Amino acid sequence: MESATRPLDALLDLLLPTRCAGCGAARSQLCSGCRTALARATGHPVRPDPPPPGLPPVFAAAEYAGPVRALLLAHKERGALRLAAPLGAALATAVRAAAGLPAPAGGPLLLVPVPSTRRAVRARGHDPVQRLARAALRQLRREGLHGRTAPLLRPVRAVADQSGLTAPERWRNLTGALAVRPSAAPLLHRRPVVLVDDLVTTGASLAEAARALAAAGAEVVAAATVAATARRDRGRRAGGPGARTGPTP
């Protein structure tokens, strides 16, 4: 896909002068420096402190800072959809680490995105995590992995805005907020699941997603994200510098 879109990207960048969404450099939505920084990202284990109950092992490709933070926000909040491919490739490194690839156990890998609320999807005009999951899968397929993305989770009740809540308050706010679509149960049979999200902060939404999938009989082996916040919440109020932007945790 990328080889087909790059010449078009180059042409559009020429016709529509733009700036790098990562660092502000002129002439390209993703400058070569930021592209290289993303390409160097590799999946590594991260652990929120304290971890919410039931959080699976989490792997992130990069720290949520600098160009990576700016690129994720541009993709998520400002509809910079062409960033999905390079961000998805970074996510793929976290998925590989999460699944213990290149030899995942069981059947084809299922990548299950953490869902956005309907309101957020409407406001943004797209579902950024689902888009990143599909981009990551395209990268993994180029590397020979058998798998598919499966948006099996859905919000089943409203949750309060997470900003301003301590980590334990976030866990309580989210518990029971997600469920597996009833038609999805056969898909989960004997297939290892890797949860995917753009960002891990307290781990509350990943833990809730893992709980909902386990309740439906899934084997959640791990979670993978593009980025992880460096801040570790020890009961302090969330919402300071480095806290997740937007209504989701």
Ligand SMILES: [Zn+2]
């Ligand atoms: Zn840049």
